[in-house]
Amino acid sequence: MEGAQIVIASEAKQSSFFEKEKLDCFVASLLAMTADNAPAMKTREEIAQALAASGYIADSELATAISLMQLLKRPLLLEGEAGVGKTEVAKALAAAHATELIRLQCYEGLDQSAALYEWNYQRQLLAIQAHRGDKADTIEDQIFSEKYLLERPLLAAIRRRTPPVLLIDEIDRADDEFEAFLLELLSDFQVSIPELGTITATTIPHVILTSNGTRELSDALRRRCLYHYVDYPDVDREARIIMARITGAGASLSLQIARMVENVRKEELRKVPGVAETLDWAAALVGLGVRDLHDVPETVHETLMCLLKTHEDKSRLTREISERLLGKVA
């Protein structure tokens, strides 16, 4: 990646639009207009470090995406295969900011009362019974007050003192209508409750949306968000992930596991193993006291069930194939 940047930079020098002095002039004039945005650049490497400290090894593009999130105050839409660690990004981000993670798991039929707010009906009824004889207005004022309001994730996220990380997980599982409603919330960050009035956000949460692609999302939502495609990590990054997450996994074993998983992914499988499966497998191997994969080919084959989740895949990766794949691991 760094190498590519250098090449681009050298080419850019020849391009008239990247000429240094002209650019400086342009940047200076724009900086004057948006002075408060300057520090965001520095934080990019810090973000990667902070994420790493909380156990998530991010590539530089993801770090860029997160710094953009803060700079532009836009939600981040993460797409990718199941098990590549989309949800983990939100968890690590919350840990890095030392803030709360509020999670909204989407499902079919998710509606406002489960996502935004609901009145506590039982308590309202009790209050009505208890204050029988009071004036209707008094009772009404009482039972439609904060005390009787049940906060659901979306409302909770905009009413915190410090900005939390709001994770809207698997947005593709929710209905179209919910998506439209969410869009409105994400652009205004205010909620109107008929009985109570409009609640404006005290802080703007860091919003992360994830999607597995079971349904095509609307263009409007996509446009509102920054987009990042989370791919399977390369060998090096996956090895570092294993080392960060599994205590007792040494550097050489982690690298071997990562290489083996990469080989398995190249096979024609129904369900390609994700990072979560890799970690399961690494934990299993470490738990069995394995130091070097080449020493224990039988154990390797038998524990492959951590990676393969369908009968068909299991029967496809026979002992011979697993040994051949192991042979390719240097």
Next chain:
Amino acid sequence: MSCCGTNPAYDELDEVCRLVSARLAAFLRTLRDNGFPVGLHEGRDAAVLMAAGYIERPGLLRSAFKHLFSARKSDWDKFDGLFDAFWLGRRVKSRSMTMGSVKAANSPSLKSLQDKRSERTGGDAATDQIPSADDAPEARAGEGRMEGASRADNLAEIDFRKMADPEQIEEAHNVAARLAKTMRTRLTRRDLARRRGYRLDLRRTIHSNISHGGVPISLVKRQRKEKPLRLVMLLDASGSMSMYTGVFLRFIHGVLDEFREAEAFLFHTRLAYVSDAMKEKDPARALDRLSIMAQGAGGGTKIGESLQTFNRWHAARVLHSRSCVMIVSDGYETGDAALLGREMAALAKRCRRIVWLNPMMAWRGYAPEAAGIKAALPYVDLYAPANTLKSLTELEPYLAKL
């Protein structure tokens, strides 16, 4: 343009700033032409990014713009090429320019590109899936088994292969569109009639009766929401089917237009996702775009491999429990028949119904002996002929029942 509009001091900027702004606007236009959903907001944010210092490092700027402007995986994959081509003067891969998503359809520049392309490919094998007036007669001469078709007394019963007259083809196309329309209305009415399954919704009942002091006077019930039926069509565009592909393409076009939820794929030796191209309003233009995408059509058929691609990359997105998969193919598999069987089994687990339409079935003396069709048949819910428009109409009651 978009970034300039939000820049209040535009007139006061010196020439360089204006130049960069204009260049950014031109880049946004390029992105729009390539199907990126870029609006005014994105333009302003791009200017903010440049101002924030990203412009000093092109690699970083590229990465930042990529996140900002992309909206889906296809955008994500082709962004780097476009960025390099525009800002750094590198050559862009022709593919990303010409095979943009449907959003780009309204941009004149892309259209002219596509038109040029289709003219260029006009002579080769890619277009033989559309039986035009010119190439149909030769194809007829080459085919020896035409007498098997039902005797025609009106247009609706003429075997598609015999319709060489452009007017007749046009008429057949219209019928296909009409048919798709009637199928759709049937299906939706059916859907409505099924909306029962009442249950009492306790929480909402209590809520709505708080004004009665909690005495449940008006009841709130829960209705099951039915998803509309989704039709997923897989059309064989191989050489042996070439006489039928044109009409079925038109039929698919009607289906995509009329159904609320429908997706279409084309396959021969590989699978192509064509819904985007087919959603073009003008059928002729849709066929033009298709001919670009279906490079290599007219050769052999690898149904098994195509289905494998479908199951692996598309099934999770396009199939749900109320999906009907309609495969239009003659079942002449040139690949591995066992693979086809396996993939059909996987497909059958994911969807509600599989309909297999086989234009050859109406031929006299035809028996499903090809290895491919034999492997696939156990998983097919309805196996029907579809060589005339009438046989398509006969499917309607079956589809309405789904």
